[in-house]
Amino acid sequence: MRQIDPRLRPAVMPALRRLTWSAALTSALLAATIGAARAEGRLSAKYSLTVAGVEIGRASITVDAGDTAYQVIGTGKVTGIMRAVSAGKGSAAARGAITVNKLAPQIYALSAEADGKAESVRLAMVAGTAKEVDVEPPIKPLPDRVEVTETHLANIMDPVSGAFVYVPGTADLLSAAACDRSIPIFDGRQRYDVSLTFLRIEQVKAGKTYAGPAVVCRAGYTPVAGHRPTRSTVKYMMENKEMYVWLVPIAGTRLLAPFRVSIATMIGTATLEATSFEAEAKDKAVPISAPKP
Template sequence: MKRPLQALAASALLALPAAAAPAPAPVAEPTPIHLKYGVALIGLPIGTATVDGTVGAKDYKLSGTGKLTGIAGVLVDTKGAVTATGNLHDGRVVPSGFAATAGTPHYLLTIRMSEDKNAATQVEINPAYTQTPDRIPITPADKRGIIDPMSSFIMPVPGTGELLGPAACDRTLPLFDGGVRFDINLSFKRVQQVATPAYTGPVAVCGARYRPISGYRPDRPVNKFMIDNKDMEVWLAPVGTTRFVYPHHLAVMSMIGMVTIDATEAAVGAPAKAAAAH
């Protein structure tokens, strides 16, 4: 279950417009982002994650960390870290680099990917994924027109209209994590008000669907489950006063129950704003 869930969340820790989407208004000054998330399985806390970085007029830098906590952390001491950098051009996120590490004290997975013009130009995965006959091959075309999962965390909203309307959700995320090429299709459901320690105000509620393209094993039960999974949702909140939004809440049904990821702290744009809300 791990890979599709991580991709959606990281998604989670999600979402960018298609390459031809209209450009949002540029960001005048770099906007700082600091977010902390709690991860739960069927309501039981199992982990935490953080996202830090800046979004400027021409570029962005993001870094994230995550770890299992509570009973899950006792059973499996798992930690991870991810970074992404890139440029903002004509309302599009154009990644330049992605790196991730994840593992336990006895096993470490590292991924490094160079990107140029929304294409993966070089990928290093150590240890390499097992190449089985049933794994759908990744073609050169699959590595073009993509974004990495961490870069998809910041989401430009095209146009000049309502920030949290349908334009925030109605998009397809062409994601590639170095090993699997997949799409996340988002669709607008509604706008609703939320009041949490991290943020108080409106959010755009989006439905989500997972569609693997290559690098995956179609006969594995987890992949079949995720392809058919209609019980996935993400709530998008504003990044300061910019035309960007970020995932405030994610919910993904897994094969063992609902996984939720919720922002518990937020300093987005002017850091004092989040604290002033409560």
């Protein structure tokens, strides 16, 4: 068995809490907002998260997208030898509208538990602006933290919705049109931009479930608010030139989903990659239900 680098735990756990798709919508929230939707496409995918070639987590997502609405539900947990030093699991969900030109997220919820510590975020958005923000535990006020103001809460995407790319019109999904954009993300604690630039088209494969082309984008990270500029990890990510995402279309929709994400870290390359990727076009009403806690 491969031994995990002893430096792995303190460096990986903060990122793992964000990467494991660890959140769930509450029953009351779901009852008020989620019903049945006419889906044009559905995606069921499973992912493996590795750092320096060592598996530390697994995740799964389900996406239902219609002509006017979408929903994403995901779950994740710590796996492999990482379980010997840490524990973590959870689920995530986002829901919103599909307009002529873009995704318009409406609800985002996250609830994570790692090493016995719980974390939750809930956002309610209207016309791209976060109107309600509920974060537990509360954000600690620190002298070097850039304050998040009301201005920063406008024109935002939640992290789950922001992971998917919508290409409007009739442009080729597998083209530079998928990458040439900047995505304004607010995760409840931080506001940052993820910029994508087109690199190439590449063939990818996930077992017997998918084999085909993906559009490859280079990603960049620019913090806006909520971050601490003095932290070495913030500076490292701002200067990081080795961040990439592979995007694959969801059949029956104008959406592209992440097939692979690769990020250089101080302890090795972190890779989130699909091990199963099943997308199909639909033409019937499909139920949209809550993720299991």
